[in-house]
Amino acid sequence: MDKRDYYEVLGVERGAGDAAIKSAYRRCAMQHHPDRNPGDQQSEERFKEAAEAYGVLSDAEKRALYDQFGHAGPRRSGFEGFSGMEDIFSHFADVFGGGGGRGGQRRGGDLQTRLQLTFQEAVKGCQKEITFDRHVPCSRCSGSGARPGSQPVACPTCGGRGQVMQSMGFVRIASTCPACRGQGRVVKDKCDGCGGGGVERKRETVTIDIPAGVDEGNTMRVPGRGQASAGGPAGHLYVEFSVTADPRFEREGDDLIATVPISYAQAVLGATVAIPTIDGDESLDVEPGTQPGTVRTLRGRGVPHVEARGRGDLHVRLQVVVPKRLDDEQRKLIEQLAALDGASDLPEADSGGFFRRRKKKK
């Protein structure tokens, strides 16, 4: 079995200092973290390989042995590598941060809520207060679960380590202690407020900043605002947005389409018309001879991109409105026009369908 050089595994120089080795290991471990690469055998191997390399190079004595004798060196001093993932997480808890860096292990549950936004709030961004019920650490026992005045005691099953070791032939396998569920402590004298669970239900209000440009169905994560957990970090709150439509706009991604009616005369002669934008009404010059369904695009006047700079476009579709009713004078004028055009065999009023046909943008 060829083992790769430990310095090569972590991608550091042979003379690298402790801090450089630690940060190289953290980078490596995060890249191949099993939570990020579920079911990926190769990542798991890389993750274990990096842990082994770090286990040696972060220890002055083992590192010296390795530098002198190669892989056989640390083994001679009794280093056997790690038995498995849990072993790695518990060994390098300082690298992975609280809770061993594994989501879901001791973290509280996630919460989900929906939030209704107006169209304007969604495209411009806003601050919103949301009120919801969540589990928070029990106020009587501060989350310990123990009756005030008493303390949780070290778990007798695992001796406070949170893990139990099982031997299977040569291999020792660490698993989470079933008695304390990995916390290392158990409550003997339970708190009356929470029955030993360490959490209580509470109505909470948080203010969240919603970025400009969110859309129907988008979800925002509010870290640490999910359920509290006894002995671990709280879960997250996920807020899913519902957006009330604005009748003036259709939204396609970050582009907006506004359909603006203009009269036949405006289309023929040209005019300045009011158009809606998300920044308020503005005026648009319509050129003489504008055809029904003409689309004018205002670059960068659509919805702001949530995760990038810039905005989508605003497409203004000019809809020529053909009047359904004419008074006598109008009718006379149109008939004169028709006579000039040589189209004397006009049908009775109302042939709107033709002009209202919409041109699709390609």
Ligand SMILES: [Zn+2]
């Ligand atoms: Zn235990």
Ligand SMILES: [Zn+2]
């Ligand atoms: Zn309590």
